[in-house]
Amino acid sequence: xxxxxxxxxxxxxxxxxxxxxxxxxxxxxxxxxxxxxxxxxxxxxxxxxxxxxxxxxxxxxxxxxxxxxxxxxxxxxxxxxxxxxxxxxxxxxxxxxxxxxxxxxxxxxxxxxxxxxxxxxxxxxxxxxxxxxxxxxxxxxxxxxxxxxxxx
Numbered sequence: 001x002x003x004x005x006x007x008x009x010x011x012x013x014x015x016x017x018x019x020x021x022x023x024x025x026x027x028x029x030x031x032x033x034x035x036x037x038x039x040x041x042x043x044x045x046x047x048x049x050x051x052x053x054x055x056x057x058x059x060x061x062x063x064x065x066x067x068x069x070x071x072x073x074x075x076x077x078x079x080x081x082x083x084x085x086x087x088x089x090x091x092x093x094x095x096x097x098x099x100x101x102x103x104x105x106x107x108x109x110x111x112x113x114x115x116x117x118x119x120x121x122x123x124x125x126x127x128x129x130x131x132x133x134x135x136x137x138x139x140x141x142x143x144x145x146x147x148x149x150x151x152x
Contacts, residue, residue: 009025009028009032010024010025010028011023011024011025011028012025035147035148036148037073038147039144039147039148040073040074040075040144041072041073042140042143042144042147043075043140043143043144044070044072044073044074044075044076044077045072046136046139046140046143047077047129047132047140048066048067048070048077050132050136050139050140051066051077051128051129051132053121053123053124054123054124054125054128054129054131054132055079055124055128056087056118056119056120056124056125056126056128057119057120057121057124058119058120061081062079062081062083062084062087065079065080065081065084066078066079066080068080077129087116087126088126088127088128088129089111089126089127090115090116090118090125090126090127091111091112091113091114091115091116092111092112092114092115092116093109093110093111093112094109094110094112095107095108095109096108096109096110
């Protein structure tokens, strides 16, 4: 009886007599780990770069908070300005007591149904990552695929 041999980039599985033999490809880890890391660095960098025109901009603090809040290659991109979440979801918030967007120090705010008005250009506004991804997502994925195929 003949048993099939299964080969993958990680190794080969074959039968020899009454035993199954697994031989790991010793080059797999060094070759692919570097490519995975490089592809992740590419994705993180591209997300920040391509989100910039979509991110609300008054003096650039929110945009720069993405650079500061992201460790390139970690797989997590974060805008860490204190108001980033508020800007992302795009609704005016007002103080519970003052009923003003300029709440008193320490006053809790609540979300209203009123949309924020953004400055800095036509693409800038809420949901910047989601909107960027709809336009450039395939481009980012293709770039990561190229790095995985070519190791560049």
